[in-house]
Amino acid sequence: MTQNKQPVLRFAPSPTGYLHIGGARTALFNWLYARHTGGKFLLRIEDTDRERSTPEAVAAILEGMEWLGLNWDDQTVYQFARSGRHREIAEQLLAEGKAYRCYATPQELEEMRAEQRAEGKPLRYDGRWRDRNPSEAPSGAPFVIRLRAPQTGETIVHDRVQGDVRFANENLDDMVLLRSDGTPTYMLAVVVDDYDMDITHVIRGADHLNNAARQLQIIHALAWPIPVYAHVPLIHGPDGAKLSKRHGALAVDAYREMGYLPEAMRNYLLRLGWSHGDEEIISTEQAIAWFNLENIGRSPARFDFKKLDNLNAHYIRNTDDRVLAREVAALLGRMQPPRHLDDRARSRLLAAMPGLKERAKTLVELADAADFLYTDGPRALDVQAAKVLSPQGREILARLAPSLEAGDWTSSAIEQRVRQFAEESGLKLGQVAQPIRAAVTGKTTSPPVFDMLAVLGQQESSNRIRAYTQ
């Protein structure tokens, strides 16, 4: 194999569902490796299953990739469009005697497997048509083309993550290459496409490790170059079992709706199965510089929202206020029912952002915490705020109001007046600040209250406070 060829990577999802978290990580690893090496990252949609592939799923995958910032090179390849080429290779193998026609019907094969199961034997095609003379076939009967796979020796997958994985050829049966309707199977299509696309590295889920051996058999029959394999362990749910929807096996766009930032997702997914010493916070630029196959772990990882939250909070704090304000507004607009912010709400959101972004783990939390900025008028109080606005609390507000309103309406000037009031009244600052916060935000927690008063303006603030001076 040529050593100085630029690496060519690919992500090859099948559009039978959304882009889930495992697929997203696979895509990320391929993308990082390509960007790290200066190679190419291609996208191939494996839509050979006409029954289950949908345009919606294709759209969801493309959107998910774009949201995650995983840009791919060249044109997207649609596998189904290449079925003629796949058939050509199957015919070639047939002509070379490396494949053969099998006339066994699906029912017949089902019976065969049922029997094998009953006898406790391994489930595999028994090669019943492997050495039969084609003339024995019922004329005009449908057939599939199967690979005439080696029956002795072993097939070794030299995997950069898993090491050398050996499969005895006797355990690998003659796989179907071309279905009776003339369409290619996944095994054939993958091999042919990877070859035609000049794929040098195949990074994919470990659920494909067994497939690698079978694909290698096809590659050997064709005498094509072998790509570098790296089978990445799967992601499990918190209980160690299969990732379920409530565990995080969601479409990537669900993460967007939950308020996660793409850079946080990238960082989290990267650390799930890959490491660089003790590094935890890894920017995408740094990830590209550091990413390699050697440091991919061999054991499956569990998905943990707590850690994702922590990372997300970090990235939110480090994101520009304008970007955040825009994202929050967009998020609100996508909610059911949609909530549209007017210009005043947007400018308040932006102005309050420094305080808001310190306190949110997700954009949804942020949007929620900021809801007192979206509309004017007195606030409805939550349970805690109602307690703070007891008769005593309201009495304090009533006494404070006149002096509060007289003077500059900047955060520091307001704070100065409130501190002075507290001192003169023999109150602790918190005893005054909490009622203000409750009246102005309807809650007992918020960004620094004087900042929020400044954001809302004197008139709106007074209006809200005076609503609770009785």
Next chain:
RNA sequence: GCGCCCUUCGUCUAUCGGUUAGGACUCAAGAUUUUCAAUCUUGCAAGAGGGGUUCGACUCCCCUAGGGCGCGCCA
């Protein structure tokens, strides 16, 4: 059933034969504080079990157990 893979704190992981087994998340306590966060400090917490190899094993080998993946004319 057959094949393959995996196994360090609750979770993500570091360690590439010699360490008081490190970091991060979570949790707890403290500092700070107008609330809540953030931040800082401290603490709890790990090599599945059993055999080898070796002067010495978390690290190498074998077995067992547990978990995962695959075994389609799905991908």
